[in-house]
Structures are given as C-alpha cells and as structure tokens.
Amino acid sequence: MSGNELLEVKDLSISYVTRDERIDAVRNVSLTLEKGSIHGLVGESGCGKSTLATIFLNLIYPPARLVGGSLRYFGGPSGEISVLELKAPELRRYRWKEVSMIFQGSMNSLNPVMRVYEQIIDAMIDHDYTFEEAMLRVDTLLELAGISKRVKNLYPHELSGGMKQRVNIAIALACEPKAIIADEPTTALDVVVQSQITRKLESLRRDLGLSILFISHDISLVGAIADKISVMYAGKIVEVGKAEEILNTPAHQYTIALLASIPTLKSVESRISGIPGHPPRLNTPITGCAFADRCSKAQNRCRTENPELESISGDHFAACFFPGGGSNS
Ligand SMILES: Nc1ncnc2c1ncn2[C@@H]1O[C@H](COP(=O)(O)OP(=O)(O)O)[C@@H](O)[C@H]1O
Numbered sequence: 001m002s003g004n005e006l007l008e009v010k011d012l013s014i015s016y017v018t019r020d021e022r023i024d025a026v027r028n029v030s031l032t033l034e035k036g037s038i039h040g041l042v043g044e045s046g047c048g049k050s051t052l053a054t055i056f057l058n059l060i061y062p063p064a065r066l067v068g069g070s071l072r073y074f075g076g077p078s079g080e081i082s083v084l085e086l087k088a089p090e091l092r093r094y095r096w097k098e099v100s101m102i103f104q105g106s107m108n109s110l111n112p113v114m115r116v117y118e119q120i121i122d123a124m125i126d127h128d129y130t131f132e133e134a135m136l137r138v139d140t141l142l143e144l145a146g147i148s149k150r151v152k153n154l155y156p157h158e159l160s161g162g163m164k165q166r167v168n169i170a171i172a173l174a175c176e177p178k179a180i181i182a183d184e185p186t187t188a189l190d191v192v193v194q195s196q197i198t199r200k201l202e203s204l205r206r207d208l209g210l211s212i213l214f215i216s217h218d219i220s221l222v223g224a225i226a227d228k229i230s231v232m233y234a235g236k237i238v239e240v241g242k243a244e245e246i247l248n249t250p251a252h253q254y255t256i257a258l259l260a261s262i263p264t265l266k267s268v269e270s271r272i273s274g275i276p277g278h279p280p281r282l283n284t285p286i287t288g289c290a291f292a293d294r295c296s297k298a299q300n301r302c303r304t305e306n307p308e309l310e311s312i313s314g315d316h317f318a319a320c321f322f323p324g325g326g327s328n329s
C-alpha cells in the first residue's frame with residue numbers, strides 16, 4: 001500500500017447465476033484507484049469490465065451474485081470503510097456523494113420527459129440538498145461539464161450525443177464525489193466529440209482532484225488519458241502498470257495483440273479490426289490461460305497451468321508465461 005489509495009478492490013469474484021447457466025464474469029480481481037489519478041480499465045467487449053464497475057457503488061443484484069471479495073474506500077470523513085458491509089442509510093450516503101458513476105450507454109437513458117436541470121437536481125435532492133441549493137448548483141455543474149447553462153431547460157431529445165454525455169458528467173459531479181467510475185463514456189460518439197469528452201474528464205481530474213476509473217474497450221483512448229492501465233481478459237486482470245509501460249513495453253500477449261490491432265494511418269486500409277476470435281463466454285471453468293486459444297505464442301503450459309500476475313518490473317505486473325516480444329518493446 002502506498003497510502004495514496006482511494007478505492008481498493010481485493011479478490012473480487014462476481015458471477016451471473018441463472019437456472020440454465022453460471023457465468024463467472026469477474027474472477028479474483030484486485031484493483032486500486034489512487035487519489036487524483038485516472039486508472040484505465042481496458043479489454044474487449046464481454047471481458048467483465050461493466051460487471052467489475054458495479055462493485056464501486058455496490059450495485060450487485062440478481063442474477064449477478066457476489067461470490068467473494070472486498071472493497072475498501074479511504075476517502076470518507078471517518079477514515080477507511082468497507083463498502084460491501086455498509087447498511088442501507090450509509091450506502092445511500094456513499095453512493096453519488098463519495099463515488100459516482102457514468103453508466104455504459106447512459107447517454108441514451110436520460111429521462112426523455114424531464115428537462116436537463118430536473119435530472120441534475122434529482123440526484124442532489126436524493127442526497128439531502130434542498131431544492132434551492134440544488135437549483136443554485138445547476139449552472140456551476142453545467143459549466144464544469146463544459147456546456148452552456150441555457151441547456152438546462154431543454155429535454156434530452158434536443159441535445160446532441162456529446163451534450164447528453166456532458167449532462168451525465170454534470171449528474172455524476174452533482175453531489176461532489178471524490179471518484180467517478182466512467183464506463184465507456186465516449187463509446188458511440190464520433191472521434192472529435194470523443195476526444196473533447198476525454199479532455200473534459202482529464203481537466204476535471206486536474207481542477208477538482210477527482211479520481212477516475214476510465215473504462216473502455218479502446219486501448220488507444222485509454223492510453224491517451226490514463227496514469228495507470230489495467231488490462232482485463234475473460235474476467236481477470238491480466239496486466240497492470242503505468243500507462244507508458246503498458247503502451248511501450250507491453251508484457252501480456254493479450255495486451256500486445258490489443259495494441260497491434262489499433263489501426264494506424266498506414267495500416268488502416270489493409271488491417272482487419274481487432275484480434276481474430278472472441279473472448280470466452282465464461283460459462284464453463286477455464287483451465288490454463290484464457291487467452292491461449294487466440295495467442296500466437298501459446299505453448300502446452302499455457303493450456304494446463306494458470307498464470308498468476310507476476311512482477312515484470314517495479315509495479316508492472318502481467319499474468320503470462322511468455323511475456324513481451326511485442327512490436328513496441
Ligand atoms: N445481466 C446479465 N446476465 C447474465 N450475464 C451477463 C449479464 N450482464 C453481463 N453478463 C455476462 O457477463 C460477461 C461480462 O459482461 P460485461 O461485464 O458486460 O463485460 P464488458 O463490460 O467488458 O463488455 C459477459 O459474458 C456477459 O454476457
């Protein structure tokens with residue numbers, strides 16, 4: 001522990017359990033979000049990123065089931081708390097006031113019959129702000145999110161995608177949280193708006209000292225904003241380290257493949273997008289490395305033994321028996 005942690009997930013496992021099957025979406029994940037930092041969580045669709053995100057607000061409801069693990073929060077007024085042990089009233093105070101979230105796809109789930117300001121003050125009134133206090137704060141929040149305060153009287157259908165996402169940022173900031181969990185906050189936006197929203201989050205970190213868990217399937221986007229990056233594959237963190245280490249000297253073959261599949265100007269016409277094949281569905285137990293089937297370096301050992309996270313250098317860790325050798329290293 002460096003003493004700079006804000007949120008610390010330990011040994012977390014979450015499964016979806018239905019009558020027909022059990023999907024082990026998050027498998028023994030540990031992850032730390034440091035104060036005032038941006039931590040990128042990257043991995044292809046279906047790797048368990050959104051399921052992992054639900055732990056930060058303790059939003060695990062059936063068919064999701066918490067199989068094991070803990071979440072500690074170090075930012076509260078009375079020191080360290082175990083979030084998963086909070087009782088309802090304490091949990092209500094923790095959610096949105098300490099840690100808030102921009103949900104995946106939330107751009108399209110703003111309430112269509114409520115004006116922007118109503119949606120913003122809703123969150124605050126739920127958290128002990130008076131109506132007057134909340135109304136006074138709306139303009140500031142819109143300004144922080146980088147949109148004109150005139151937007152407050154509009155309905156969601158009157159806004160562009162980028163503006164809707166800025167409204168979501170304003171909602172996430174409403175109760176002055178110390179951390180925001182941003183799940184694919186720029187997916188479905190065009191490239192220019194994507195970079196505006198990313199820069200906005202970066203400036204909020206700088207100006208408000210926010211901590212941000214920035215979740216995306218796009219490693220180039222995460223690389224542009226994050227201090228640290230965790231790479232998730234098949235429900236596990238397979239590599240973690242400082243962003244520049246992950247980008248320049250990636251160790252896990254999955255990270256190397258993700259980086260190699262970023263289209264470059266030269267390759268954009270010829271290269272197929274993404275890594276061939278798919279992540280496993282996680283409805284049957286996995287023996288060995290989950291990436292072995294798609295990995296060009298896989299040996300017998302990779303199919304029979306389970307690689308654990310091991311130090312590559314300093315605080316750069318990877319769970320790979322044959323690390324490195326990527327084109328960037
Ligand atoms: N409500 C659900 N019921 C059953 N399975 C689910 C549910 N939500 C997600 N899953 C499964 O959990 C796995 C991880 O999904 P998710 O956390 O959404 O990944 P990501 O955000 O990385 O795309 C996937 O196999 C997905 O199909």
Ligand SMILES: [Mg+2]
Pocket residue numbers: 049050051104183184
């Ligand atoms: Mg997701």
